[in-house]
Amino acid sequence: MRPPRLLLTVFVIAICSARLWHTTVGDESSSELDVGRGHLKPFGFQRDPTETTEELDYVPHPVVFYEKYVKPHKPVVFRGAAKMSQAYHLWTEDYIRKEYGNLTVRLEGKSEGDSRVPRGEGGILGRDTLDHFMRNYQSMNAYVISQVPGPMEKDVAIPRCLLCGSFARGIQEVHLFMSAGGGRTLIHQDPYENVHCVFNGTKEWLLIDPKQSDLVYLSRDSLQEFGGYSEVNIDAVDLIKFPKIKDVKFSHVTMNKGDCIYMPSGYLHQVRSNGYMNSAVAIWFSFFTKTHQFDSSDCMVGDSTESLRSIDFKPMSQVDVLWKYDGYSDLNQGHMDIYVLRTVLLTSADEDGKIWLEPFTVHFLQVHDDEEVDDGDNDDVSDEVQFMREQFIHLLDPDGRGYVTVEEINSLTIDQLKTLLLTFDPTDVSNTVEFEYSHISFEEIINLTEKLLESGDKFLGEDFVKRYVNDIGGTAQKADEILSALGASRDEFVTKNMVQMNIEQAVEKFRLARVHDPTVEHMWFEHLLRHDEL
Structure with a gap:
């Protein structure tokens, strides 16, 4: 067993005299x-x-x-x-563009912590073709x-x-x-x-x-x-x-x-x-x-x-890798560990070796929403969460006994564990082609239209596109989509009345977009800590 993971309480130490000195003395040495x-x-x-x-x-x-x-x-x-990999011998700019240029990869900012998500070929947020990337990566603030x-x-x-x-x-x-x-x-x-x-x-x-x-x-x-x-x-x-x-x-x-x-x-x-x-x-x-x-x-x-x-x-x-990517569609990157799922189930068994599934799902399969604090009453949670729990239970207990045994959990195949995991851990939004709807909040879009209307009762569509791209970090394609829903194009004006009438429809996909929710991971982590598994 490896050493337990050490936890940390972050202390930000304020040293008054040092802070005062730091603000008044500019000499670095x-x-x-x-x-x-x-x-x-x-x-x-x-x-x-x-x-x-x-x-x-x-x-x-x-x-x-x-x-x-x-x-x-x-x-x-x-x-x-x-050196045992062909990539060591073959991967040059020309080779990658020629052999794999049509494949799509995920992008992030070159420095971790960058809030702006890079745009690749076609202006898609966080995605690029290898051909476009290899032609531009020396000047892009992005890496694959x-x-x-x-x-x-x-x-x-x-x-x-x-x-x-x-x-x-x-x-x-x-x-x-x-x-x-x-x-x-x-x-x-x-x-x-x-x-x-x-x-x-x-x-x-x-x-x-x-x-x-x-x-x-x-x-x-x-x-x-x-x-x-x-x-x-x-x-x-x-x-x-x-x-x-x-x-x-x-x-x-x-x-x-x-x-x-x-x-x-x-x-x-x-x-x-x-x-x-x-x-x-x-x-x-x-x-x-x-x-x-x-x-x-x-x-x-x-x-x-x-x-x-x-x-x-x-x-x-x-080699059998649990989560692979075809190079074109949504990625399968960042899923939680199926063996951690098995461990959480096994360490939830009672003294008779049974895992009772309704209390298990009520406790572990939650979302972080102040309006959906679950006290065990199914009426308190959304239809989506309830469906997720029912799917999970049915996969483990199709006969409706209400429990599953330790022996049955240990006998689950890799594919069965993956199917179980996907009921509550879908593809992370950052790995999808439609990531922009999740990355940009509908409030930011509404606030942008309000700012553009501050100087009058209308604004030019082209101005909205520029501000959406430069201020919010979105793409011109999605800006055009929002404009269309407002009833205008880039060379037309958007009036205050058009915004009032159409803004809810224009931001609907952003409002309803799925966001990454780490609640389940947090609960697993705390559970394994309590059971001295980490």
Whole structure:
């Protein structure tokens, strides 16, 4: 069992004298003497790296990998392991455009924390074709963070350490990263175990043992989730606001083209990407708990020496990954872990080994809505939530007994667990083509029309489009759609009366759009903490 995840209460320490001095004295060298080394400098400048991360020039057998690294929650670098992937040898700008240019990938801002979602080909928010991206990525404030599109799977090798036992049955998803370099992450921890491999460029990793969680100022949400991030600005660390950062001990790892690193779930790290073209993949797989333990029964068949040799790298196209992406439609990225679902069910059993499904769904399958606080009365929740619960119960208990046994939960197949999960964990809105309806609030649109009407009783449609794109961060296509619902086009005027008559219809899709709700994840996390599973 791995060490329990340490929780953090974020303390923002206000030092009155330091704040007063900081506002009155502008000399940076004096500031550093008084506040500490590396004030307002990038994270990592506050002290020298004092920790080390083990490095291997080979990838171990899965059983060895589990015992030496996964079980003790210990990062390790596999030098040269990414050379087994065709991507290492083939991925150039021209090759990607020629072979995969028509595929669609997901975009984010180059720096984590950017509120603006980039627009790709056709102006679609958060999506782009690889052809358009590779032609423009050097000047775009965007990078690809997407599931690997299906046709590209043959170029990505899954390392031998993940090809048998519970590892092989728990590869959740494989993320593709592509950028022009210069991207950086916040200090964060991932919700899954991770093997990260670099095909182009380099990456600088700063690794922080999670026992130091109390020093990195994790966000409030991070205290309730399997992943999490620090509120510290990693480009300019404010040691007055975040003084404990200077005490963080870390190791520094440079990953070169062709290297891989194992990063345990919950292990804190911060990454900077470099190089003209930077490409990499992250292979996310399930973590283990007291209930969900590592099974190596199919790893050592016959003579153990021979079985060590027989496990080798395989293309992703030949490996069972739980959530894949075809490269064209909505992504399946970011689902909760099916094995965590099984663990939550098993740890909810009574002394007779029964999980009573109605109280289970009432407690765990909720949405965060002040008007839908569930006291056990089905009349208190929406039809959508009630339908979700009924689906979940029917899948587990088609005969209507009211419960399911521990033995039945343990016998559920991967496909059955995925179907159960999807009843309450649909595709994240950020992975859909219609993400814009969820990303932009209908209030922002209404407020924009009110501002445009402040100087008169009408405004030009073209002005609305420009403000919608530049001020709110939407796309011209959706702006035109809103204008049409208001009864105008770009070269026509929208009157105050048109807004009053048509605004509700114009913003209806934005008002009704689904938003990401982390309530279920928070409840799972708290439940597993209480049962000492993390």
